[in-house]
Amino acid sequence: MEFKGQQKQRQRAVGLPAWRRRVLLVAVLSGFMLLVVQSVSLQSTNKAFLQKKGGDRYIRTLELQADRGKIKDRRGEILAGSSPVASVWVNPSVVEITEKQKLALAKLLDMKVASLDQKVSNKQKEFIYIKRRIAPDLAEQVNALDIAGVYLEREYKRFYPAGDVTSHVVGFTGVDGNGQEGLELVRNDALAGQAGQRRVIKDRAGQIVEELEVVREPSDGDELTLSIDRRIQYLVFRELSKAIEQYKAKAGSAVVLDAKTGEVLAMANFPTYNPNNPINIKGKTRNRALTDVFEPGSTMKPVTAAAALEFGGYLTTTTVDTAPGYMKIGPATIHDTHSYAELTVAEVVKKSSNVGSAKIALSLDKKKLWNVFNQLGFGEKTDIGFPGEVRGKVRDYKTWRPIEQATMSYGHGISVTLLQLARAYTVFANDGELKPVSLVKLDKAPIGQPVFSASVANSVKDMLELVVQEGGTGTKAQVAGYRIAGKTGTAHKLGANGYERDKYVGSFVGLAPASNPRLIMAVMIDEPTSGQYYGGTVAAPVFSSVMSEVLRLLAVPQDAPNTNIVKPVIDDADVQEMV
Numbered sequence: 001m002e003f004k005g006q007q008k009q010r011q012r013a014v015g016l017p018a019w020r021r022r023v024l025l026v027a028v029l030s031g032f033m034l035l036v037v038q039s040v041s042l043q044s045t046n047k048a049f050l051q052k053k054g055g056d057r058y059i060r061t062l063e064l065q066a067d068r069g070k071i072k073d074r075r076g077e078i079l080a081g082s083s084p085v086a087s088v089w090v091n092p093s094v095v096e097i098t099e100k101q102k103l104a105l106a107k108l109l110d111m112k113v114a115s116l117d118q119k120v121s122n123k124q125k126e127f128i129y130i131k132r133r134i135a136p137d138l139a140e141q142v143n144a145l146d147i148a149g150v151y152l153e154r155e156y157k158r159f160y161p162a163g164d165v166t167s168h169v170v171g172f173t174g175v176d177g178n179g180q181e182g183l184e185l186v187r188n189d190a191l192a193g194q195a196g197q198r199r200v201i202k203d204r205a206g207q208i209v210e211e212l213e214v215v216r217e218p219s220d221g222d223e224l225t226l227s228i229d230r231r232i233q234y235l236v237f238r239e240l241s242k243a244i245e246q247y248k249a250k251a252g253s254a255v256v257l258d259a260k261t262g263e264v265l266a267m268a269n270f271p272t273y274n275p276n277n278p279i280n281i282k283g284k285t286r287n288r289a290l291t292d293v294f295e296p297g298s299t300m301k302p303v304t305a306a307a308a309l310e311f312g313g314y315l316t317t318t319t320v321d322t323a324p325g326y327m328k329i330g331p332a333t334i335h336d337t338h339s340y341a342e343l344t345v346a347e348v349v350k351k352s353s354n355v356g357s358a359k360i361a362l363s364l365d366k367k368k369l370w371n372v373f374n375q376l377g378f379g380e381k382t383d384i385g386f387p388g389e390v391r392g393k394v395r396d397y398k399t400w401r402p403i404e405q406a407t408m409s410y411g412h413g414i415s416v417t418l419l420q421l422a423r424a425y426t427v428f429a430n431d432g433e434l435k436p437v438s439l440v441k442l443d444k445a446p447i448g449q450p451v452f453s454a455s456v457a458n459s460v461k462d463m464l465e466l467v468v469q470e471g472g473t474g475t476k477a478q479v480a481g482y483r484i485a486g487k488t489g490t491a492h493k494l495g496a497n498g499y500e501r502d503k504y505v506g507s508f509v510g511l512a513p514a515s516n517p518r519l520i521m522a523v524m525i526d527e528p529t530s531g532q533y534y535g536g537t538v539a540a541p542v543f544s545s546v547m548s549e550v551l552r553l554l555a556v557p558q559d560a561p562n563t564n565i566v567k568p569v570i571d572d573a574d575v576q577e578m579v
Contacts, residue, residue: 191224487510
């Protein structure tokens with residue numbers, strides 16, 4: 001009995017009061033309800049936010065590179081294309097590399113061990129490039145090292161089969177594939193296309209463990225077909241480089257146009273560079289035919305003659321008294337190298353008389369002469385769509401003094417680009433019509449702008465043919481089997497203190513064949529220092545060498561016998577002089 005009483009007493013001692021049991025039950029139920037509410041909140045109200053936060057830890061959006069569009073010449077030959085390569089990158093937070101592997105990797109990638117060690121030791125980052133755009137066979141050797149945390153990424157590398165021959169036209173791209181110079185720069189958006197995107201799951205080591213989806217397919221870049229003919233480009237490049245070396249010149253440029261369409265068939269410059277390995281290129285990337293100006297010298301005399309025939313009442317046989325070989329205008333004196341006495345307008349061009357050209361210009365209305373310069377595009381960009389093209393300079397006629405009107409007639413006091421000069425001569429090949437120029441292949445010949453009448457343009461073309469014949473200044477431009485028309489030019493360079501007495505620019509612009517011009521070529525040799533500097537000596541032979549091959553390459557019918565070459569006689573008749 002006593003034992004049972006003690007047991008009941010003990011049970012009463014450990015039991016809870018009813019109100020406490022109720023409080024405990026409410027607390028448990030409240031906690032459970034909070035868990036239910038939180039669970040509902042996490043799985044519905046904040047689901048998207050939490051999924052995003054979770055996904056950010058392992059889901060990545062990667063870029064799918066678009067294939068950059070090819071650049072081709074007019075015949076479909078590739079001037080710029082892309083090939084698949086690999087880039088090596090590292091995730092320093094998970095990299096495991098032995099000293100032996102480090103030495104082997106540095107040797108393969110041709111880099112210093114200290115530089116490699118700096119990259120793989122940067123634990124603050126999860127992605128660092130070690131080497132961009134290596135060859136596929138080299139990538140396989142890197143992969144064979146089997147280094148944890150070192151990975152390969154597929155990319156594209158631009159290559160240029162023509163190398164330095166077309167570098168100033170095509171340009172090149174940077175390490176990220178964006179255009180840096182030339183048409184690669186100006187047409188970058190169209191060539192680049194649009195990159196795609198894909199979503200993947202990566203593990204902590206940065207390796208892809210699952211492909212989720214392609215967000216956007218890549219859109220490859222557009223192809224660009226140029227007006228350039230790689231064969232002609234090579235010939236121009238070769239002959240220009242020979243002239244630069246032979247005459248020890250500072251620089252030079254040459255342009256070849258299709259006379260009927262204005263398409264640029266070749267455009268070469270020196271100094272040049274290799275776009276496949278663009279290092280130490282400072283000062284070499286300028287397309288001088290578009291970005292540099294010079295005084296054209298006597299190559300402007302045909303323009304003055306055309307203006308005289310069109311607006312001044314002159315005929316080709318009208319005579320101009322050039323005796324005694326010089327003339328004074330105010331304090332200045334204009335010289336000819338010989339005293340020719342009376343010359344016809346045609347002979348003024350053939351003999352390259354500064355005095356004759358000046359007298360003709362001074363007899364013309366200066367506004368009309370300025371209009372001719374303006375209509376031919378001098379002082380304005382050609383709108384060829386190339387980066388860095390300059391306008392040149394032609395002063396407004398309202399500011400002209402007599403000496404300026406006189407000297408501009410023979411290319412002194414006016415600055416042009418070589419492309420502007422070549423384009424101006426399209427009027428003599430197209431019955432007085434100026435053609436626009438293009439670096440892109442055209443489907444048909446564009447409509448030009450009339451500047452001179454057909455009779456005037458053809459009369460001046462005949463004068464240009466005399467320049468290349470016996471007694472003219474351009475005999476070294478002759479081509480066996482073809483009639484050639486052209487004009488030489490030689491000008492002192494303008495320096496900080498006026499014209500430099502011992503620095504010259506020699507130039508030549510020619511049409512071939514003269515009977516029905518198919519091609520126009522302009523050549524400029526900057527600062528030849530070998531002792532020869534006349535345009536007829538340093539520039540005209542480049543024209544002859546190129547045209548001798550190009551006319552036959554294009555199967556242009558001959559318009560003269562193979563015995564049409566006369567002995568070249570070069571003098572300094574086309575040198576500007578103003579004292």
